[in-house]
Amino acid sequence: MTRTRIAGRMAAALIAVTMATFPAAAASLKSCVEGLRRDAERAGIPDSITGRALANVAYDEKAVRFSRTQPEYKTEIWDYMAFLVDLERIQDGRAQMKRHRTTLAQVQKRIGVDQYIVAALWGVETDYGRKKGDFFIPHALANVICLSGRRADYFKGELIAALKIVADGDIRLKDLNGSWAGAFGQTQFMPSTYRRLAVDFDGDGHKDLVNSSADALASAANYLKKAGWNNRLPWGFEVRLPKGYDGPSGRRKRATLESWARRGITHINGARLKGDYSAGLLLPAGRNGPAFLVTSNFDALYSYNVAESYALAIGHLSDRLRGHGPLEARWPTDDPGLSRAQRLDLQRRLMVNGYNIGQPDGLIGPLTQDAIRKAEIRHGMEPTGRPGTKIYRALGGTK
Incomplete structure (x- = not known):
């Protein structure tokens, strides 16, 4: 995939x-x-x-x-999360979950995968079926x-x-x-995966992940179920590390929640860790950024695209769709990433300032990267080509 x-x-x-x-x-x-x-x-x-x-x-x-x-x-993790879990995707996801609430409820009941996770995967993969590839x-x-x-x-x-x-x-x-x-379809299956795991959920006799949202959502759930998803576990949650923490980390280095609690780790809200399962400590930006305890369900998400940042985006988006707030801890940067709307606005501002970026589409390709570098040099900044908050504000954007 x-x-x-x-x-x-x-x-x-x-x-x-x-x-x-x-x-x-x-x-x-x-x-x-x-x-x-x-x-x-x-x-x-x-x-x-x-x-x-x-x-x-x-x-x-x-x-x-x-x-x-x-x-x-x-791609820094704060850039990745900024455009994959932005306000637009959260609002669109909630609307799509309302529209497909019956299907999603049936998928959760019959296949056994949390509907918020399925919806989040759908949103990350194709923006809820709207961007399937050309x-x-x-x-x-x-x-x-x-x-x-x-x-x-x-x-x-x-x-x-x-x-x-x-x-x-x-x-x-x-x-x-x-x-x-x-990869194709609303949940971007590779053809071999499609033939192995696609599901005819709407009962029309065809496994159509392109035109049937029901088939696509159920097939994504089927994939995760086969990858080991356990609906009795969370994907993970944000935690707070004790000052100066120098213990183990890594999603595969699992220990019981009690073991992590003995190391001084708590829920992000300060509550003591409780639960009869094991988890690994994920530090996507190192010990100075947000920290997460992640379960075997995180591994199921990881298998879909073999990237921890991808699995984290789906997990966090699912939480936002559920009504939870943004991450509590800040990413360790003074130049945060931009949402999709801000990336598009950045391109338009680059054009107004005479830089060639082609047709503004919110996607950061070679032309946009080159234009950002030139703009950064012009504003006395290090030329990185990265769509960050600093160059956006330098061009008049607001965040």
Whole structure:
């Protein structure tokens, strides 16, 4: 499963080419795609599907670039949380939970995964089904397989799995739109995960995670249940460390709550820890930032995207949807991150000041990063390219 990432700067020496400039590369792609068609047909996929799916595959610089490049700067945890758990996503989530309250209640009852967690995952993955990705997956994967040179066998398996989903009649070929790596649907399943864990929850005979919110929500819950989710446990909670704490930390270093209490750790509100289960101490920004005790349920969230920041965002968003307040402890920075609305406003302010950022969309790509650097230099700041509060305020933004 692939998730939202901040796009890195183009690796020009590697991929800033066009197929027209190098006819041999175009011929290589064409030959490779023909091979993929044969592989798909040998896997039992009808030619009527394979032919349409892989017709007119053209070079997709963006898909190849995304598969090869790394983020230009490390996404700080306070940046990550600021745009994933912002007021807009919280308000939208509460509205969506009200709209789908019957479905979510049934998912919780029948599958056994907390409905607030399911809704939060939905919100983090696709903004409640509104942003599912705009790559046509067969073409994007063909580019990655044939031109990226990374994990070709893995992505070939995902391409064939995607086409099998269409052959099974669960979704239409035109609905195979998602990320460059193949994740699609309202809860962004990779095709192989889709075939293994998708659920027909609305009872229409199709496992449709693109057009059916019920199927998507139930499938996400099914994934978490198979990953070990236990509805009797919380995902975790914020805690307060004693001054000068130098004990163990790490989500895998679990101990009983009583053991953590003996080390001087309390709930963030000062209450003594109570509960008959074990947890690990998560310090996403070190000992000077917010601290959390996280249970095995946190590991289930982690497995969805293999990132602690991702699991933390879902856990915290679920708490906010439930009505809890923001984190009590502050992140250890004097330059906090921006919400999505503020990122969009920052881009507009950069444009007004003459910087080229392309079309404002709230996404921080290479053009925006470069513009931020130039603006930072102009205002006597260290050029980081990071969308933080300091450069936002320097350009007239308010927080």
